[in-house]
Amino acid sequence: MALIVQKYGGTSVGDTERMKNVARRCIAAQAAGHDVVVVVSAMSGETNRLLKLVSQITDRPNEREQDVVVATGEQVSIGLVALAIQAQGAKATSFLGHQVQIVTDSTFAKARIKRIEAERIVEALKQKHIVVVAGFQGQDEQGNVTTLGRGGSDTTAVALAAALKADACEIYTDVDGVYTTDPNVCPAARKLDRISYEEMLELASLGAKVLQIRSVEFAMKYKVPLWVKSSFSDDPGTLVCEEDKSMENVVVSGIAYEKNEAKLAISGVPDMPGVAAKIFGILDAQNIVVDLIVQTASRDGKTDVSFTVGKTDLTKAREAVEQVAREIKAGGVETDSDVAKISIVGVGMRNHSGVAAKMFQVLSQEGINIQVISTSEIKVSCLVQSKYTELAVRALHTAFGLDKPTTVG
Amino acid sequence: MALIVQKYGGTSVGDTERMKNVARRCIAAQAAGHDVVVVVSAMSGETNRLLKLVSQITDRPNEREQDVVVATGEQVSIGLVALAIQAQGAKATSFLGHQVQIVTDSTFAKARIKRIEAERIVEALKQKHIVVVAGFQGQDEQGNVTTLGRGGSDTTAVALAAALKADACEIYTDVDGVYTTDPNVCPAARKLDRISYEEMLELASLGAKVLQIRSVEFAMKYKVPLWVKSSFSDDPGTLVCEEDKSMENVVVSGIAYEKNEAKLAISGVPDMPGVAAKIFGILDAQNIVVDLIVQTASRDGKTDVSFTVGKTDLTKAREAVEQVAREIKAGGVETDSDVAKISIVGVGMRNHSGVAAKMFQVLSQEGINIQVISTSEIKVSCLVQSKYTELAVRALHTAFGLDKPTTVG
Structure with a gap:
């Protein structure tokens, strides 16, 4: 019982x-x-x-x-x-x-x-x-x-x-x-x-x-x-x-996509301590949840910072970020809500190398440009143009061996 | 405050x-x-x-x-x-x-x-x-x-x-x-x-x-x-x-009517102790609320008992009462759901005599027959045929001086 x-x-x-x-x-x-x-x-x-x-x-x-x-x-x-x-x-x-x-x-x-x-x-x-x-x-x-x-x-x-x-x-x-x-x-x-x-x-x-x-x-x-x-x-x-041992043999367990995010990019951000804290501090103060964050390598003391927020928070986030951009004397702020986040997930990644590389290769073969990349121990996420969502998911699903046997056979 | x-x-x-x-x-x-x-x-x-x-x-x-x-x-x-x-x-x-x-x-x-x-x-x-x-x-x-x-x-x-x-x-x-x-x-x-x-x-x-x-x-x-x-x-x-003194000057304060009751009458009930208790005991056991109860004077050791119940309880009450009637060897059971209860209410009745008599007289003048009467200290109720409800209420309202001054004058 x-x-x-x-x-x-x-x-x-x-x-x-x-x-x-x-x-x-x-x-x-x-x-x-x-x-x-x-x-x-x-x-x-x-x-x-x-x-x-x-x-x-x-x-x-x-x-x-x-x-x-x-x-x-x-x-x-x-x-x-x-x-x-x-x-x-x-x-x-x-x-x-x-x-x-x-x-x-x-x-x-x-x-x-x-x-x-x-x-x-x-x-x-x-x-x-x-x-x-x-x-x-x-x-x-x-x-x-x-x-x-x-x-x-x-x-x-x-x-x-x-x-x-x-x-x-x-x-x-x-x-x-x-x-x-x-x-x-x-x-x-x-x-x-x-x-x-x-x-x-x-x-x-x-x-x-x-x-x-x-x-x-x-x-x-x-x-x-x-x-x-x-x-x-x-x-x-x-x-x-x-998690048990058998699960580790599967490199990728599932593929997720998210269309409800939008990207903000701040160009020409002065590369000095406290700038990132200032940008994301003001977003946090307004209860805006930030997802992917990418900062490019510094060139001439300036970097570009990109990140994603929920689409419903985009207007609020843009206003806040534009104010900060002026204060820190950064370049312009650009937004793009025509994006989708594609992620592959699997505990097996821990013991397999080259998973991220394979993902990038698959997307590249389909002619899909990757805008932002983020990785964790058991996940790789790529931001792509929204129209490629279905194509990306299907290509990755096949490439990582997730298709139904009947479909594959 | x-x-x-x-x-x-x-x-x-x-x-x-x-x-x-x-x-x-x-x-x-x-x-x-x-x-x-x-x-x-x-x-x-x-x-x-x-x-x-x-x-x-x-x-x-x-x-x-x-x-x-x-x-x-x-x-x-x-x-x-x-x-x-x-x-x-x-x-x-x-x-x-x-x-x-x-x-x-x-x-x-x-x-x-x-x-x-x-x-x-x-x-x-x-x-x-x-x-x-x-x-x-x-x-x-x-x-x-x-x-x-x-x-x-x-x-x-x-x-x-x-x-x-x-x-x-x-x-x-x-x-x-x-x-x-x-x-x-x-x-x-x-x-x-x-x-x-x-x-x-x-x-x-x-x-x-x-x-x-x-x-x-x-x-x-x-x-x-x-x-x-x-x-x-x-x-x-x-x-x-x-209640205060001034209220006692008003003999009748209001007139109410109720059309959701039905009458049951048991004829030829043996006039001996315990019979009423038996009849109303069985109704109580079935959670049927009894309102007006009237028992006629005994003749040849037999009486007639009438009472009212809510219309929705009528079928249940009839079945229960017919069984008791057989047990106590009473005559038949008759029901009438075409009835209305008209009541006059007023604390002034306590100090005024003849209020009930006046009510009976008013109804009589309108040609309305009274089937059952019940009185309390501040209330007199009469059961009449349902079609007389409005007539009875209006006649009593006028007779007891309750009409709006404009209407009276």
Whole structure:
């Protein structure tokens, strides 16, 4: 007998019929001899409906009150899913964040879980109840309602699995696992049976939007085996777990792309201490997240600095950077939002040389110019012109041996 | 400076524009120098939307889980109203039932308030916040979400006013006060400036659906002055308060009617001890509320027993009563759902004789036959054929001097 935490996203509980399907899956897991805790999101579209009401009131909502409003989406789901389980003859009890309790910090709208006191859940499981917990929400030390940010239900599930020392955490979604790349872009994409936490972190943060990145960090930290499965099929899905020897034989596990970044380039930056700190300090002060950063070699005491930010931050970033450029007497500031970031990820890179070189060669063969390059231990990213995204992904997918056997054969 | 509790119902917060109007009223009360606590209901239609989702899952919902779902309606409202107040430049904080805390018993779907611990409210008021509290909901001793039943937000407001020792509790609705009778039935109906708690209780329970009956009981018990006002006008409304000398001069304060009852008559009931207990015991066991009861004088050791129940309980009541009738060897059971109960209410009746006689005379003059009569200290009720409802109400309204001066003169 095992303790399993299952998490169902918004599409899986999108209407009452789908909730009945979720109930069937929970009951099947219990019938197989397991203790079952199920974390649910708001019905798809509900969070947006609530945010629209907020936007009708004000453009700049106080986040404490906004959290009070949006947390209701998950509350509706847990009550309905508990009722659906009961209607099918099993015992069920729902718990809200503050009832569990899931204690967070007070950063409304993107709170972080500090600790979980799961006594009420343990008690209910002992009485053979299927426990239905609201995802996305918690309570701070002062008793205020908090939410964990978009996709926070994944984090709730993994954190609960860690707190309960669950044997597995199953994330149910509308895809049947983690793929080598986006199947919409590359028909040869293959579903992965296993992937390491670190690779998943790189793929998630790079745009393979299957799992919220914080939930993967949590799972890695507490060594929670994480399954990504479809709530509409019986496919075993993908296991996200600790790296083992066999994984190192695979050089590249997946290929990600990201089209929501824009590039800024500052030319003629005086090459002296403190200049980079000044540029990126002002961006940080405005909560603008910077991704790739490249500085060219100094020539005549001047360098060029390029970096990428999220497209929605581009205007704000440009204004800030232009001001700094004037202060430090740099040349002009240029922006380009017609870019895409292509990344190859794999723990096997650690033990294989020439991976980056091979990537550059493949792109070059396709006539794709590389604007910015960034590498880490298990990842190589290249910024290219946006129109080459699909071509680059498909070429790399084939070159690194990721294509489906049938396609290759 | 006074402490005022205001309550706004579903139509008053029916959309975000109306919520902004509520915010204006709260801020105006604060600007007039008062501490303001505002209790809000779910947006009109929202509770029904949530109950419909529940009904799509199951016909027989567990009430604990149903309460989890329906309590979200008020949660959305408090967040949005708090945001609307903030958007207009005042300080506001929202509180849920469990945050206040409003502690109830565990009778889900119709819980009763046991106590209120309002420290967080007092603290927020000290900091000049307008405090926005979710109506209708509470938390039991085990930390479960509970709801107080339809119209429960009125009770929340009055209970808060009592706990905070507020100077007044203002119930805002879509009518501008309590009327002598239903203006839709009787165009001569007048708005009352004042009415006693006891009269309001009789009028509310008899179908003048302005205030939830439990909220009036609460107000009477804790001597909370209760104003019924319109959220769409500046009319001073009606004050529901303790009876004073001047009220006794008015013999009849209001006239109520109720069309949702049905009559059952059992003929040839053996006139012996325990028979009535048997009949009404079985109805009570099935949670059927019995209203008017009449037993005719015994003749040949047999009597006839008539009583009324809610129309929705008629089938269930008939089946139960027919079984008892066979057991006690009574004659037949007859039912009539084509009836209406007309009631005159007034604390002045205590000191005036002949009020009931006058009522019978007025009905007789209009050719209306009285089927069942019931009297209390401040009320006389008659059951008549349903088609006479409007005629009876108008005739009594005129006869007891309740018509508007303009209409009379």
